[in-house]
Amino acid sequence: MNHTFRVLGSLAACVLLQVEARAATSTPVFNKVLYYDGYASKVDAPTPAGVIRHRNDLYARRLTEQELQSLGRELTLNIVIKAACDNYDRIGNFNLALVPKGASTYAPDAVQRIELGRFITPFMDKNRQPDQVPYSFRIDNVADILKDRDLNARFDFWAELEVFGVPYAANEQVAGCQGRNDVFYGSAEFVSESGSPAAEKTFLLPLNFKKNLNNYEPGATDELTKTERTIAFHLDKLVENARFYLITSNHGANAGGEEYNRRNHFIYFDDQLLLTYKPGGVSCEPYRVYNTQPNGIYGRAPRTPEQWASFSNWCPGQVIPIREVALGDLPAGNHTFRISVPDAIFVEAQGYIPVSLYLQGTTRDSL
16 A cells, blocks of 8 residues: 655744635634633633633634535635733644533533644743744545535534643743733634535544543553554545544653654554654744744744754744645555654653554445
């Protein structure tokens, strides 16, 4: 079987993607929703109309039928994070929840969810400009999910924007943040050309949602002391043009932590090596402008690309790549996906690699 892969999602924060020769339309999803201390009890501050607060770091909104109909086959997700009272680099992500039809709310852990995009916030002082950072993801495959008739008959689609933050350092370091517990503002929109129906029936199988991989926690690895996870799944029918969509990022900011050590990641499908990649390796200088709070990652002087590549898995202010792995046609039956990061150390039992994975393709029959 011939496997190919490509990386989706901009490797640089950028402005809106314009689709040439077509009329692009913007569908706002969230508009400057305010996030609060991720460790604190849920606040009771009002939310915008239609938006529900699951946690201080997680908001959701049902996508309307009119919004879904307006989307075309080419789709871009744009996110803007604006500084409030968290001046550190944090992880954020945009998700799609598949919720039973007609529900007015849902428990996030009780429904199927897929992660559509992940990003890292810069170190931002809200009193300095720029005080916000844009992120952009090209997610054409998601248009097929959102437009599929069978999936729409079974589920309502809820968009989630998740941004974790804590205000404790900013309470002391940022003027105007004393005593506050708000951390970031978040906005998101879809940009697409005029609507068109999905050409084929879409197959979707969520497999792993932000589940941590490490070598020291039961359930975070197949075997303690090894950084490896196997995900087994069964297909009832042939899935054509099957593709994995994979997101991983290395975290652990302690001395010798996994954030600062670039490791080879090995991806296996049905016990055959499918893909090898090493996160990072790009210069973080393009994101320096967004890092308005002094920090230990950027320092005062620019680094060379070689210096950045020696340790940086990702940059504060950067999107995390989405890896699309083409599998071809998959027969019905049992299959396995396995991710292995054998060189990961996790010094002092700290750090983690959140792994998100789903399988998408087409099918000749209704789901």
